[in-house]
C-alpha cells in the first residue's frame with residue numbers, strides 16, 4: 623500500500639465523520655463468494671417472499687466490478703438514527719425507529735455525493751456510484767468486510783461501540799485506497815435474545831430470517847391481506863418492527879442521533895389512536911411528507927392499522 627493511498631484513506635474517513643456519518647471503513651473491491659453462496663441458499667428456500675427484486679442481479683450484489691467498471695475500492699459508511707427518548711407517546715401504535723424522520727435514502731445519498739466531490743477535489747474525476755439500500759449491493763456484508771461491525775444472529779450489522787440502529791451506505795469507485803482494519807469478530811456468543819423475542823418466529827435460526835414471517839416485511843413490503851394467524855403477534859406494529867434490535871444487549875451502547883432531518887415532526891408526534899384509525903389520504907400525505915412510510919402507501923398503512931386494531935379489540 624502506498625503512502626498516497628494511506629493518506630487518501632485517512633482523508634476520506636475524516637471527511638465522512640465530518641459529514642455526520644458515525645463510522646467509515648474501506649475494503650478492496652473483490653467478489654464475495656461466501657456471501658453469494660449464503661444468499662443463493664436463502665433465496666432457494668423462498669425466504670424472500672414476494673421481494674422478487676432480490677432474485678435479480680445476483681452477481682452484482684457480491685461483485686462490485688459489475689456495478690462500477692474497474693472498481694477498486696468500496697467505501698462503507700454508517701449513519702445513526704437512534705432516536706433516544708423520542709417516541710410515539712400519544713398512541714399505542716408503533717412505527718419502527720428508522721421511520722420517525724425524513725426518508726434516509728435521500729439524506730444518505732446526498733452526503734455520499736458530497737463525499738465523492740470531496741474525493742474528486744484531490745484525485746480529479748473518478749468513476750463512482752453511491753448506494754444505500756436500493757441497489758444490488760449487500761450492504762451488511764460490505765460494511766462487515768470494511769471492519770464496521772459483525773453480522774448478529776438477528777441478521778443486522780452490529781457495531782460494538784454503537785449497537786445496530788444505523789443505516790448503511792456505500793460509495794464504490796475506481797479509486798485505489800488502503801483498506802481499514804478488517805472485520806470485527808462475532809460477539810453474539812451464546813446469546814439468543816433476538817431469536818427468543820421475535821414474536822412470529824421469523825428468525826428461524828441464527829442468521830436465518832424468513833421474511834415471510836417477519837412483521838417488517840409484512841407491514842412494509844407485502845401486498846394483499848396479512849396472515850390472520852399472526853395477528854396477535856403483531857402487537858401494535860404498523861410499519862416495520864424493532865423487537866430483535868430492542869432486545870439486543872449491544873444496543874445499550876446506542877447514542878441519540880443529532881441529525882435534524884431524522885427528528886419526528888410535530889404532526890407525527892401528535893397522532894392519537896383515533897387519528898390513526900380515522901386517517902384519510904390528505905392527513906397521510908401531510909404527516910408522512912418525505913417519509914419512508916410512503917413506501918407502504920396510504921392503503922398499506924390503513925391495512926396495517928385495521929389489522930392490529932382488530933387484534934386489540936379482541937384481546938381487551
Ligand code: B12
Pocket residue numbers: 656657658660661664665673676718719720754755756757758759760761762763773776777778779780786787788789790791808828829830831833836838839842843861862863864866
Ligand atoms: C431485503 C431487506 C429486508 C427484508 C429481509 C431482511 C434480511 N434479513 O435480509 C426485510 C423487509 C424483512 C427487512 C427488514 C429490516 N431491515 Co432491511 N433490508 C433489506 C435489503 C434491501 C437487502 C437485504 C438482503 O440482501 N437480504 C438477503 C439475505 C440473504 O441476507 P441475510 O439473511 O442477512 O444473509 C446474509 C448475511 O447475514 C450472511 N450470513 C448468512 N448466514 C450467515 C451465517 C453467519 C455465521 C454469518 C456471520 C453471516 C451469515 O450472508 C448473507 C449474504 O450476505 C437491505 C439493503 C441492502 N441492499 O443490503 C436492507 C437492510 C438490511 N435493512 C435494514 C433495516 C434497518 C431493516 C429493519 C431494521 C427495518 C425495521 N425496523 O423494520 C428490519 C430488520 C429485520 C432484520 N432482523 O433483518 C438495514 C440494516 C442496517 C443494519 N444495522 O444492519 C439495511 C442494510 C438497509 C440500509 N442500507 O441501511 N429488510
Ligand code: SF4
Pocket residue numbers: 819820821822823824825831835836837838839862863864865866867
Ligand atoms: S423485525 Fe420483528 S418480526 Fe422481523 S425478525 Fe425482527 S423481531 Fe422478528
Ligand code: SF4
Pocket residue numbers: 774775776777809810811813814815816817866869870871872
Ligand atoms: S440479541 Fe444476542 S444473539 Fe441476537 S444479535 Fe444481539 S447479541 Fe446477537
